[in-house]
Amino acid sequence: MSTAPERTATRSTPVRPARRPSQATPAHRGDRPSPWPYLLIAPAILGMLYLLLYPLARAVVISFQDFRLRQLILGDAEFVGLRNYRTLLTDDRFWEAVRRTFVFMSVNVVAIMVISTLVALMIERLGRIGRTAVLSSLVLVWAVPVVAATTVFQWLFHSEFGIVNEALTGLGLHSFEGYPWFAHGGAAFTIVVVLIVWQSVPFAAITLYSALTTVPGELYESARMDGAGATRIFRSVTFPLVRPIFMLILSLEVIWTFKAFVQIWVMTRGGPGDATTILPVYAVQTALAGQRYDLGSAASMLTVLLMGGVLVVYFRQLFRQEGEHL
């Protein structure tokens, strides 16, 4: 990583004296390290150590053990080295799930980012009433609990009594009469994507919109006076300014869709066949079927590694931007 951000950071330090009530003279952070940052992050660190890192370490250990129902109860697990990983990496079903996870993630993330950017730009241009109406309905969708929303989508796409089939048939598409959505791989996959996009757009759109409101209006005025069109303004003025938030949402959506589980589990359990079995579903299926907790753990660890690979690109970008902004 370049040293430029560091220099920017230290240069801005002396401008802000760290004064506290007890101290008469301002203490410059450059002079001696203050304990405050560490006290402020201590509770978060402790929480992460005990509730995240420790269980994670145990999960890693389990992935190197022979760990089934017997070992769960008696706790006499044996180490088997990389055997679980070898089993997975030679399994065609696993590689199918990997491929499917990337397709699933890309389709979802692209749809979510495009739709939420358009919705955010739309909200900004709306009048007061329109804006309130759209924001309220977005917030409402965001509030619907996942299990409830999933149940509702099952009902919407019900083969016999579902309103979607009814509407499609009404539009003259008679092949949809009694169409069993959850019996066809592609159709079930589509429904899960629609459900996840429907649930994810509100957060992304609202956050992007709040980022848009921070763009000073004068910038638009001067850009317009220079004769820039709408597309040009978005590319040269709006987007660069909201890019940090855009990238943040992008990375969160990558993580969230990569880990999508409850919707798929409640709706299809990964079926029909393996059509909606993405990696997290695969891991739980493996753990539950035959109590292979060791294989399930190994699959989860591989999922984390893959996701980390995707996000490395993002981290590098983030740190470069940090340097520009701080």
Next chain:
Amino acid sequence: MSTTRPSPRRSTAHRALRRLPLRIAAALTVLVCLFPVYWMMSTALKPSRDIQSYDPRLIPQEWTLDHFRRAVGADGFGLFWRNSILVTLSAVLLALLVALGAAYAVARLRWRGRRQFMLAVFIAQMAPWESLIIPVYIISRDTGMLDRLPTLTLVYFMITLPFTVVVLRGFIAGIPPELEEAAQVDGCTRLGAFRRVAFPLLAPGLMATSLFGFITAWNEFTYANFLIIKQQDSRTLPVWLSSFQSTFGTDWGATMAAATLFALPALIVFLVLQRHVTSGLASGGVKG
């Protein structure tokens, strides 16, 4: 607020025409957002024979509360309700408190390990929670914390914490430090400057993150289902909803009524808080 007002030179009619696609898009967005929610509620209010109809109507002809009665009458309804609220609120408050400190430290202070901490928080986002159930189960069992609500509270706190830190950090970084510096020049302490200047501007951020924490904890099913086994009195609403679904099978009326009851508190909390979020934005608070 509106940064893209059309120039006043254009005629009103021309402007109205220009805004038509925008209005249609807005109406479409509202429709797509609200229809599934509407369909859930209206199904819950329809008599069973209208639900199992090959010709579903958009507006119910008859209304009935039968499905709701069956849902509320189910065992332990009030208790599970109380459990869910208790766990959710304590997890959200804990996460906000812890995250605010951490986010401030990251956004405003310079210290060794800041980047590493932020990296850790980002990695924590990726935590494969579903795969941590077995270890968390073992740890809870060994410390006698199985079947207890505080265990769920701690787990939900941890699930929401990384997100809360990331978003609050973004919001704090978005407030120009010059505002606080000005207050400090005027004689405020660093803490006082943060409390009086930055904290009010943070309101939308705090609202947004607490909404997220609320929905996550209110939603959570897998851990509630796995860590609360023997002590049925400690179950939460999502688990109740799932057992309800399996009891009633294809009774879509009762299932939709149960889903409505389960979603309702979240919907209400969101709609109430949403006004603050948007009014905070509208007052130009975050513009700085």
